Amino acid sequence: MRSVTLVAVAAVSMLLPVGSAAKAKATTSPPPTASLTTAPVAPRTSDAVTVTAADAPPVGDYTWGPDRTPLSGDLVRFTATGVDDPNDGAAAVSIAWDLDDDGTFETTGPAAETRFRSPGPHTVALQLVDPAGQSTVIRHTVTVANRAPVAAFDVAPAAPAPGQDITLTSRASDPDGGTMQLQQDWDLNDDGQFDDATGPVVHLSFAEGQHVVRLRVTDGDGGVAIAESTLVVAAPAQGAAASAANASSSALEPAQLGLLPMMPFPVVRLRGQVTRQGVVVDLLSVTAPAGSQIRLRCMGPGCPSAGRVVSLRSLRSLHHALRPGVILEVRVARPGSIGKLVRFTIGRGRPPVRFDGCVNGAGAPMECS
Structure with a gap:
């Protein structure tokens, strides 16, 4: 706060009355005389008046990057800009950040970093405080873009035989939403339409040859990813087929032996x-x-x-x-x-x-x- 002293000086006034002239008489009379009367002058006085001027709050702003619209999970750096205080200068200003919009300014310093785990709008606040306690808060909304899910799946067995049961197991994930909100659709006949099966696990079988299968994964925010694999289905060699038949014959009833x-x-x-x-x-x-x-x-x-x-x-x-x-x-x-x-x-x-x-x-x- 600033104090200013003003000095007030009293004004001085003078009174000068003039006497009236004497009346004329037949006889000679002495010449008229004039008198001067002065009013007493008051001594000079001064009064001190104190006027209090309001302290101006600090000013400033901030920017963020490297991308103004980051993806969920990206590292975002915030930097204070144009920070100043009209009375005490920029160096005297304290800087703090509220990066998670909880009302607490938990990070201090001219720069701060964070990662937003979910897409959508996120409010970030910058607080500036000068030595006199005056504060300024600047808020901006950072729009975080959705990160697409990851599509992947396993095939078992890796080298299936014709007519053998094949299990496709999804390993899809969503970096910013887990797996609960994922929609998983399969194209199992290579027609480009994901309408053959849904869910994380699919069973199927193929005749001999090459077969393309695809998994399309869609997250709750509309992000899409597709994984594709070509399955090579071939009959096992004679030796391998004989070994498999011997290994499995103990699990079959006599009437079932020889079934293909x-x-x-x-x-x-x-x-x-x-x-x-x-x-x-x-x-x-x-x-x-x-x-x-x-x-x-x-x-x-x-x-x-x-x-x-x-x-x-x-x-x-x-x-x-x-x-x-x-x-x-x-x-x-x-x-x-x-x-x-x-x-x-x-x-x-x-x-x-x-x-x-x-x-x-x-x-x-x-x-x-």
Whole structure:
């Protein structure tokens, strides 16, 4: 604060009365006289008046980079600019930062750094304080862009044989949102449409040759990533096939010895939408060789008749949403061949749990060889 002293000086005034002239008489009279009367002069005085002038607050601003619109997870550096104080100078100003918009200025100094883990608007505040306690707060909004998810998946076995069950397991992740909000869709027939399966795990099989499969991952903010792999399906060498047959023969019943997988091996696909009430089925398809017998069994609440075998077409008459606890079972069999068994168990608020197995020529479950 600043004090200014002003001095007030008293004014001096004078009174000068003039006498009137004497009246004329017949006789001679002395000449008239004049008198001067002065008023007393007051002594000089002074009064001190103190006026208090307000202290001006500090001024300044800040900028950030290296990117004005950073991606989530990027390192962002904030730098104070133009900092000054009209009374005490820039060096006397204290600088602090609130980087997480919690009202606390936790970082001090002319520069600060942070990483924003989620996309969207983030408010950052700069506080300037001078020695007299006057403060200024500057706020800006930093818009953080979404970082795309990462798409990747594993294939097992790495060198599948024709008709062998293949498991594709997603390793997708979202750097700024975890995996809970990821939508995972598969293109399993190389048609460019991701409408063949959903979820983190998929089972399928192929005939001999090269087959392209793709996984598309979409995060909650619309970011998309695609992973692609070419599967080479080839029949094993004679020696390897004989060893595999010997190793698996102990797990087969006598009537099942000599059975070979159906060619091409059946493919069962389920597509739908996960809801709080269960799953709404958009598509249930089975691709199998000619002469195959396809049996669909629906078990649980909302099925036409618990445990009854129904056709694929009759699935359209099922409850709008398959409730938690419902099991859809598909058996694809052909006499003299190893067929496919698939079960989908409907849960609440999550994709169905899928089980893949094998059936013999009569449609009874068996160990997959």
